[in-house]
Amino acid sequence: MLGDRDWQGNLLAELCALIAPVFAQARSRFAAFAHVAALLAVAGDRKPCWQLGEQAGDATPRRMQALLAGYAWDWRAVLERLQRFILAHLAGPEAILVLDETAELKKGIMTAGAGRQHAGITGQIGNCQTVVFLAHVTARAHTLFDFRLHLPKQWSGDTGRRSRAQVPEDEAFATKTGQGTDMVTCAITGGVQFAWLAGGEVHGRSSKLRAVCEEARKGHVLAVPVNFKAVTAAGRKDAAVLARLIPARCWETRTCGRGCKGHRDHQWAMVAISSPRHWLLIRRKISDPADLAFFYCYAPGPVSLSILVKVAGKRWPVGECFQQGKGQAGLDQHQLRLWHSFHRHTVLSMCALALLAVATARPPGT
Numbered sequence: 001m002l003g004d005r006d007w008q009g010n011l012l013a014e015l016c017a018l019i020a021p022v023f024a025q026a027r028s029r030f031a032a033f034a035h036v037a038a039l040l041a042v043a044g045d046r047k048p049c050w051q052l053g054e055q056a057g058d059a060t061p062r063r064m065q066a067l068l069a070g071y072a073w074d075w076r077a078v079l080e081r082l083q084r085f086i087l088a089h090l091a092g093p094e095a096i097l098v099l100d101e102t103a104e105l106k107k108g109i110m111t112a113g114a115g116r117q118h119a120g121i122t123g124q125i126g127n128c129q130t131v132v133f134l135a136h137v138t139a140r141a142h143t144l145f146d147f148r149l150h151l152p153k154q155w156s157g158d159t160g161r162r163s164r165a166q167v168p169e170d171e172a173f174a175t176k177t178g179q180g181t182d183m184v185t186c187a188i189t190g191g192v193q194f195a196w197l198a199g200g201e202v203h204g205r206s207s208k209l210r211a212v213c214e215e216a217r218k219g220h221v222l223a224v225p226v227n228f229k230a231v232t233a234a235g236r237k238d239a240a241v242l243a244r245l246i247p248a249r250c251w252e253t254r255t256c257g258r259g260c261k262g263h264r265d266h267q268w269a270m271v272a273i274s275s276p277r278h279w280l281l282i283r284r285k286i287s288d289p290a291d292l293a294f295f296y297c298y299a300p301g302p303v304s305l306s307i308l309v310k311v312a313g314k315r316w317p318v319g320e321c322f323q324q325g326k327g328q329a330g331l332d333q334h335q336l337r338l339w340h341s342f343h344r345h346t347v348l349s350m351c352a353l354a355l356l357a358v359a360t361a362r363p364p365g366t
Contacts, residue, residue: 011355012037018081019351028071031056031063032078032348038064039330039352047330068341075343082351083145083192089358090138091193096311097145098135099180099199100318103128104332112165112339115152131346132176134183135318136194141361142317143354144325146186147346148179149339167339177206184209188216196311201225204296214277217300221281221311224296231274239294242271243282251284252305256313264313270305281308321353329353 016033023029034056039047042055049061049068058064103119105128112129119128134146155162156173174182180203187194197213197220204222213220228239251267267289271280278298285291297308325331329352334345 011358012040015082015085015351015355018085019078022077022081023071023073025071027063028067028073031067031071032073035064035067035348036351036355039349040328040355042330047333049335052330065335068344069336069338073344075340075347079146079347079350082347082354083190086136086143086145086354086358087192090136090141090143090361092138092140093193093195094138095192095194096137096196096198096314097184097187097192097194098137098314098318099132099184099197099203100135100315100322101130101132101150101176101202102322103130104334110161110164111334111337112149112151112167112342115154117150117152130176132179132183133318133321134180134187135321136192137314137317139362140364141357142321143357144321144350146183147350148174148183149342149346150174150176150179165337165339171339176202177209181206181209181212185212188212188218195219196221196314198311198314199223200315204228210296210298214298214300219297219299219303219311221295221297221308223312223315224294226292226294228280228294228296230271230280230296232271233274239280239282240292242280243269243284243292243294246271246282253286254306254309256309256316264316268305268309270308279303279308281305281312283312324356325349325353328356 019032020029023032035052038052038055042051049064053061053064105119105126106114109115109127114127114129116125116127117130119126130150132148132150133144135142136145151167151171151173153173155167180199184197195218197218199222201223203209204224210220210222224239226240229236230239230242246269251269253265254268255265265286267284267286269282271282273280277300278296281295281297283293295312329349331346331349331353334342
């Protein structure tokens with residue numbers, strides 16, 4: 001599809017037709033269309049409003065700024081219609097949903113959601129803004145599907161800061177695992193087709209998230225910490241203890257997909273626990289056997305090691321979504337500090353990213 005000279009125009013027109021009813025005024029509607037098109041057209045990873053406006057033929061950045069902060073429109077409605085667009089092109093029963101988060105370092109504390117919290121980009125506590133994303137991953141393509149801006153606990157009682165950032169009064173503190181569970185629940189109740197959920201340790205710790213998947217008979221492969229306790233026939237055992245009990249002959253070398261440096265090969269072992277539908281999946285680095293990672297898994301039916309390894313490897317495409325989103329779709333180029341302007345920019349950036357994903361998707365059946 002990418003080879004077709006009209007790919008962007010055709011897909012953009014289809015997406016714009018979907019989201020158009022959200023915008024009651026023509027000026028906001030056309031500004032949104034121009035914003036998405038400009039995100040795709042402007043080269044480089046810096047995409048400020050003045051540059052987007054210039055690309056759209058405006059003499060000043062005011063129209064783009066008004067789109068994000070002034071015009072009346074519901075970003076949630078745009079997100080719902082974007083999800084419809086993604087599913088129309090990429091839906092399938094084999095789809096995998098992946099939870100992950102990304103952080104943007106901030107210098108000040110007035111930007112909505114900014115505060116001292118763990119920043120995955122540095123692996124340390126720092127002043128940043130964290131967003132939890134749900135990605136839609138298939139063999140054909142992958143893109144971001146839903147999101148929640150994490151509001152740190154220190155914002156809960158700071159009415160002055162909440163007022164300046166225009167945080168809605170009903171927006172309360174929620175953990176990242178709670179936000180992830182909410183997005184997965186919305187996907188299930190909304191009838192989104194998917195077979196598996198994957199995610200990191202932040203989400204693997206949540207028994208509520210696991211229960212939501214299992215009640216809906218959706219498989220999950222969620223990373224868990226080294227001290228995660230699995231119930232075995234011999235009682236509750238730490239994941240690290242179980243890893244030491246695995247005979248050498250039981251480790252199998254498998255690839256969990258291609259990375260930027262080629263196939264990502266590791267040694268893997270699957271440990272049966274007391275539940276016939278649950279397993280502990282353990283990954284071992286070939287060059288350093290002491291380097292272990294653990295995943296708590298559930299499948300509604302029979303499952304092989306190869307399938308669990310494949311699902312565990314689907315967290316990598318989300319990192320690619322973040323990289324492409326920030327480099328080509330302006331995902332981290334939020335122009336204003338306000339709550340609603342952040343969400344508006346993010347959903348429009350996700351529109352641009354979805355267009356790229358659909359345009360470069362493999363043909364069905366390949």
